[in-house]
Amino acid sequence: MTTFRFDVPVNNDHVAILSDVNRSFKADSEEYRLLLVDDEVNALTSLYELLRDRGFQLTVSLNGGEAISHLATQSFDLMLLDLGLEDIDGHDVMAYIGERNIDTDVIVISGKTDIDSAIGALRGGAHDYVRKPYSHEEVLNTVSNALKQRALARANRTMADQLQNSEKMYRYLVDSSPDIIYTLNSESHFTFVNDRTCQLLGYTREELIGQHYSKVVVEADLERAHRVFNERRADERASRNVELRVKCGVHRNKARRFNTDVVTISLNATGMHAPGRQSRQARFMGTYGVARDVTERKQAEELIYHQAYHDPLTDLPNRTLFKDRLGLAMIQAKRCDRELAVMFIDLDRFKLVNDNLGHVMGDELLQQVAARLKECLRESDTLARLGGDEFTVVLPELRTLDDAHVTAEKVLERLHRPFNLDGHEVHISASIGIAVYPRDGQSIDELLRNADIAMYQVKDQGKNGSMFYDPAMQDLSHQKVALEQSLRKALEREEFEIHYQPQVDTMSGAVIGAEALLRWNHPSRGVVPPAEFIPFAEEHGLMLPITDWMIGALCRDMSQWSGIGPAGFKLSVNLSPQYLGRADFLDRLQNNLLCHAVQPGQIEVDITENVCLRDPQHAIEQLNKLAALGISVAIDDFGTGYSSLAYLHRFPVRTIKIDHSFVREIHDAAGHYPVVLAIISIARGLRLNLIAEGVETDIQARYLHANGCLVMQGHLFYRPMPIARFIETLRTQA
Known part of the structure; x- marks a missing residue:
């Protein structure tokens, strides 16, 4: 590239004429690259001096070959080209630009004055044609117009590209x-x-x-x-x-x-x-x-709405939807002066099935029960599951009360048929309470409450039946409420105490252990039998705090006879299945033992077979924790439940106890009682300790002793006694 710098003065007469052009033109001229081509040095110098101080990047060429060389290697916005070049004609230079689509505008500056030359240059691609000699303002205006038009074209192309890209983007966004x-x-x-x-x-x-x-x-x-x-x-x-x-x-x-x-x-x-x-x-x-x-x-x-108003297991209406439909049925019954009935259905023996076969089979049973209940009802009736094994039914538009009784009998008959649960044949029944609107209640809650009261009355009378609500049932219900309230306050008032029934080695007559028995000294009713309040406490969630109190009391009592009892003395404690199911039961038990300095080996926990059947794996884990602590395990009431010899191998059992119901059948010392003999043989074969409970006669004691059961417990030897008398018994023996 050849670049010249010429110091040639500009004619002062032109200054005033060009001032306006300079002011408007210079601001737009920054960054533009211009190529000046002329084989006359003076003409090229004059053009260079005219444009050099206006912010252009200027490059000059004295012939066409050099101009083509610049165009091939650099980019220019504008080229001022003389046509009459010695080596290469200016038309050939423009042809070169056209053939290669070089983005450069061309202004032809030529001494040829004929019109054909101008037309030929414009047809060859020139932007404009300036004849020599030219005035400075003409050149500057022509350059300015060319560059402005170029800038406008560039802006248009940019805008068109932006519009095209924008259209592509928005179409992509729309389609995507x-x-x-x-x-x-x-x-x-x-x-x-x-x-x-x-x-x-x-x-x-x-x-x-x-x-x-x-x-x-x-x-x-x-x-x-x-x-x-x-x-x-x-x-x-x-x-x-x-x-x-x-x-x-x-x-x-x-x-x-x-x-x-x-x-x-x-x-x-x-x-x-x-x-x-x-x-x-x-x-x-x-x-x-x-x-x-x-x-x-x-x-x-829709699914959320359905789940909000239906039971997920049986797909029946839940409590909320049932109350809504009952309310509508009551409004309709009042308008038409008709009666309707509300049935409260509670399954009998469902808990036993759930505990023995597991919750999966229990759920399957509930689903089959729901299907059978639907078969007993009309399309206008509403069947709902309130929870657990409780179902409710609305029977609208009763003609007579006998309609409700007939429906209840139909339900009992259908539920009496056996259920098949994965190959297990299961039999259940139901207790049904019936309340009639408007005689038994004017509100939804009142009707449900009275039907519930009638249902519990059926349970109290042996289950598997139906009964209409009677106002006299309120008294019995109030008694249960009073019992629950009293039971909740019994811990605060310290009305519980523990009695101890010794266990005797019949070979020596010595007391070698005892069973702890809970007693409730009611302030007005006196001593309440355990069979009356313990199931009630378990049903109403009160057994956990009662068991916490009992374990603490036992440990305090044991610390009082420490050193008095014989070696190997064990205290049997019957723990509720609910308590054994707690995750922290072992920590609570261990803290009490440490607090009162009681050795774990002095404790033997009695469990029933149903505890093992409900969730065997969980029971194994819990009982193994007891065994690891040093506490032995005994199966109480052995043979009364769903006995399985496999449990005796899987669980860390040290002792089995013959239930008093089997002992009570012994009336002849020389008789044959196969169940008792079988339990004795099992204990002997598995090398387990054996204790007979409920021994009340000498005949029972002699029969058991003669057949190998040497440790007994019952009224024949000792009745349950309070702590003071029990300690005195141990001291006397010592």
């Missing part, structure tokens, strides 16, 4: 949108739909374009759709979140997670308008809308 996007014309025909519309609804674009919107809208929603798809407003008042159901085509995406021929959409629409002939008028062109598929949301809402 998870929502339906569409436009309708003024006749409500589709003029545009995005890809999501086709994917979601299963139509091709050709099937929708030009079609009326009613092609895809469910008929029941057409009236609402008419308002939305013909929306003419264009402000914030336009339609928002209107739900419509839309029919799917045959090409619907099979990968959708739900299977339906109808999709629910939430639609937003606004009108499109074009300016009218008058300034204040706008011509309606159609509707623009965006819709979102809310089918899964609607299904989720």
